Amino acid sequence: MAVHNAEVAELFTRLADLLEIEGANVFRVRAYRRAAQTIEDLPVSVAEMVEQGQDLSKLPGIGRDLAGKIEEIVKTGKFTALEEVTARLPSSLATLVAVPGLGPKRVQLIHDKLGVRSLEDLAAAARAHKLRTLPRFSPKLEARILEELERHRTTERRFRIATAAEFAEALRAYMQRCPGVDQVVVAGSYRRCKETVGDLDLLVTCAKSKPVIEHFVAYEDVAEIAAKGSTRAAIALKTGLQADIRVVPAKSYGAALHYFTGSKDHNIHIRKLGQARGLKINEYGIFRDDKRIGGRTEEEVFAAVGLPFIEPELREDRGEIEAAQQGRLPKLVTLADIRGDLHCHTNASDGKNTLVQMVEAARARGYEYLAITDHSKHATVARGLDEKRLSKQLDEIDRLNDSLDGFRVLKSCEVDILADGTLDLPDRILKRLDFVVCAVHYKFDMDAKSQTERILRAMDNPYCKILAHPTGRLLLDRAGYALEIERVLRGAKERGCFLELNSHPSRLDLDDVHCKAAKEMGILISIGTDAHSTMGLDAIRYGVGQARRGWLEPKDILNTRPWPELKRLLAR
Secondary structure (H helix, E strand, C coil): CCCCHHHHHHHHHHHHHHHHHHCCCHHHHHHHHHHHHHHHHCCCCHHHHHHCCCCHHHCCCCCHHHHHHHHHHHHHCCCHHHHHHHCCCCCCHHHHHCCECECHHHHHHHHHHHCCCCHHHHHHHHHCCCHHHCCCCCHHHHHHHHHHHHHHHHCCCCEEHHHHHHHHHHHHHHHHCCCCEEEEEECHHHHCCCCEECEEEEEEEECCHHHHHHHHHCCCCEEEEEEECCCEEEEEECCCCEEEEEEECHHHHHHHHHHHHCCHHHHHHHHHHHHHCCCEEECCEEEECCEEEECCCHHHHHHHCCCCCCCHHHCCCCCHHHHHHCCCCCCCCCHHHCCEECCECCCCCCCCCCHHHHHHHHHHCCCCEEEECCEECCCHHHCCECHHHHHHHHHHHHHHHHHCCCCEEEECCEEEECCCCCECCCHHHHCCCCCEEEECCCCCCCCHHHHHHHHHHHHHCCCEEEECCCCCCECCCECCCCCCHHHHHHHHHHHCCEEEEECCCCCCECCHHHHHHHHHHCCCEEEECCECCCHHHHHHHHHHHHHHHCCCCHHHEHHHCCHHHHHHHHCC
């Protein structure tokens, strides 16, 4: 069985959670978490690296010991270190850590004091109001935990787009190798670049469907065959991700691709437009009465109802059909439009690579500039920079820029917004920067009014130019802090501040809806990866996908500009 990066990262994260619950050395716990992040961000397969005999210990944050553990997982499917810990602690405790509002320390407390070992135990303790009797718990937190448990029970399991991409691309490549297959595409929410994905929808064209179906259900990662027919099948992968396949003839490919891409609301709207023209549009084609008149391409589907092609990312029935009718569809941003990354970290704070290595990686990607935005001093866990260390880094950047031709390193810093809305570093050092990225990293429990005013006060500082990951959410892990987001948007517009679309797949913050709202208000968006390694720069693809869902065009985005124009926009 092929071992995917997401699976290795999950094992390392689970071990880190259990070790922290057990009270293990904090540096040991942190090492496993860093390793998990490194593996998750890798654009190449660790399994392939092992097979090719590459030295994993050269990866950022991966030493000899951790490299050996990765090799063990890849070669044997076992993880001895995790097995040893789970022999001492119930493995179900790792599941509890993922519940928003909990964490290793709280999980350890409820396990030791209340004997909670599972989600069911947790729900029972919350319903009996036992959680509020413990330190660091409150009735409000108890109620929130119950809400999260109910949501978890009633909601399908979803995966971040980057995790889904790893499995989708591997499965697509596997199906493409099947003899007789012509086209393979992953449709559904994945094709629409949704931030999380519930399942994978594969569409295949070929002459004979039976061999394709047999090939699909024989995939080595299959845990269960849920359904199997002559032209369709459904499987569950070992990671829990569901995958469906549909085999269609070439004459139906476009209609089927449109149908299975969705969204449901978009498709309903298109079908109604077709009905108004006496047409029936479904996954099999375009029909007038019983006569097929089209469906070979998606363009034919749209043309049948008098529309130009609508990009998949827009198909949410949020005005895209009306825009198409009026000839005002946006010319969506592409990866090729991005000229640089405005949010990344080096090993001066909590990054894994040096300044020079990050710059070389950016140049290799064809960028014209890269902003270095290491953390400020308040972020102690991230080894944030004080005035002295930041000043030293700025001097280093100045020297580096003197040696570079056709590329510019931008001097910046991800400065913490303190609880009172002031910035973590004084203006005398901030004025040396090309621009300042501001962010909330603590005190998430403020009420919406207080949190909003905190951020607005920060934006009152003329040096604050970009608000990073504005809502603070972590997808599938943590809801954003309470925030009056419309006030923040208006405040940014009034103060000449820009908003970030953080490309890291665990954030994708701003979301697509608020990106579109920012666009309509004339607020420019910065797409930054928040990369903590050279490989993390590749996450820009997810930010661009989110930007496209938010109707953003190159003109709506800061880092599609050449440096002279960007410099003018960032000027105080």
